[in-house]
Amino acid sequence: MDDESPGEIVAAATADEEVREILRRLDSQPASIAPKYFYDRLGSALFAAICETPEYYPTRTEAVILPVAAAAIRDRLGRGLTLVDLGAGDCRKSDGIMPVLDCARYVAIDISIAFVRDAVAAIEPRHPQVVMTALGRDLSRDWTLDEEEAPGQRLLFYPGSSIGNFTPELAVAFLRRARANAGADGKLLIGVDLVKDRAILEAAYDDRLGVTAAFNRNVLNHLNRIVGTDFDPMRWRHVALFNEALSRIEMHLEACTEHWVAWPGGRRHFDGGERIHTENSYKYTPAGFAEKLERAGWRVSDRWFDENRWFAMFLADAA
Numbered sequence: 001m002d003d004e005s006p007g008e009i010v011a012a013a014t015a016d017e018e019v020r021e022i023l024r025r026l027d028s029q030p031a032s033i034a035p036k037y038f039y040d041r042l043g044s045a046l047f048a049a050i051c052e053t054p055e056y057y058p059t060r061t062e063a064v065i066l067p068v069a070a071a072a073i074r075d076r077l078g079r080g081l082t083l084v085d086l087g088a089g090d091c092r093k094s095d096g097i098m099p100v101l102d103c104a105r106y107v108a109i110d111i112s113i114a115f116v117r118d119a120v121a122a123i124e125p126r127h128p129q130v131v132m133t134a135l136g137r138d139l140s141r142d143w144t145l146d147e148e149e150a151p152g153q154r155l156l157f158y159p160g161s162s163i164g165n166f167t168p169e170l171a172v173a174f175l176r177r178a179r180a181n182a183g184a185d186g187k188l189l190i191g192v193d194l195v196k197d198r199a200i201l202e203a204a205y206d207d208r209l210g211v212t213a214a215f216n217r218n219v220l221n222h223l224n225r226i227v228g229t230d231f232d233p234m235r236w237r238h239v240a241l242f243n244e245a246l247s248r249i250e251m252h253l254e255a256c257t258e259h260w261v262a263w264p265g266g267r268r269h270f271d272g273g274e275r276i277h278t279e280n281s282y283k284y285t286p287a288g289f290a291e292k293l294e295r296a297g298w299r300v301s302d303r304w305f306d307e308n309r310w311f312a313m314f315l316a317d318a319a
């Protein structure tokens with residue numbers, strides 16, 4: 001998956017295929033890079049920093065809702081759940097709710113296994129009664145969770161509006177897969193960013209310190225390492241805009257001046273102002289998102305909002 005994690009068990013057959021897919025998208029018109037490539041070690045750290053910026057409201061807003069939802073879930077389902085953190089990152093959210101949930105197990109899943117393994121090791125001493133494991137998974141592909149990997153009643157936890165990275169169609173496919181991996185008595189607690197004023201949305205993805213810009217540009221460093229491109233991040237400008245028709249924030253990297261980018265076996269030209277599309281972050285209405293859950297076979301049992309209705313958390317049943 002990455003040269004940062006030697007010794008990881010990576011399906012060797014996908015490595016070549018993955019490189020070809022990255023280069024195919026880079027050579028397309030318009031060029032694009034899948035957002036999962038943001039999350040090398042530095043990218044994961046930069047994302048954690050984005051969550052600390054004053055403009056990036058989703059994390060702070062969700063943090064207000066989360067303890068309320070966790071307490072309601074504990075009261076309803078009891079203690080002893082297996083908390084399955086999908087895209088755990090720094091594990092901070094689970095670290096916060098575990099004392100409230102009083103779960104028996106914690107399974108942290110992330111594309112960046114090196115990062116999540118360290119994160120689990122860091123929070124483990126605070127929760128001596130919880131059995132913890134870290135797993136590397138690419139959740140944008142087909143994924144499974146074996147019985148031994150996550151025994152007990154599963155509470156799948158997908159916070160932060162990560163679901164927003166999928167197109168609405170792929171979001172339903174992801175939710176279906178989550179349901180297939182939830183078990184008969186499984187639950188899903190999922191955070192969703194809601195449609196709101198353009199200025200608030202665009203500021204959240206273009207903070208004044210330039211942390212999001214650094215996060216966006218860092219994807220080029222990551223590609224340089226994993227596919228051997230010769231990107232110079234400083235030749236690319238960060239662009240974030242709200243596409244209202246498609247209800248999504250788009251992030252792009254825009255070439256400051258025309259130049260060539262080369263890789264082993266190929267190269268392409270970028271005009272000045274030409275863009276590479278690096279991320280979509282879809283924003284939903286509460287009703288629109290409930291409909292997606294139901295289409296994927298989940299039954300919505302609860303919803304929580306912040307006072308501004310900027311963000312929502314849904315609890316759903318697989319049954």
Ligand code: AVJ
Pocket residue numbers: 050058160161162163164165204205212279280281
């Ligand atoms: C991790 C996908 C939820 O879309 O808000 C934050 C990623 N990108 N700032 C989001 C992100 C730029 C984030 N998600």
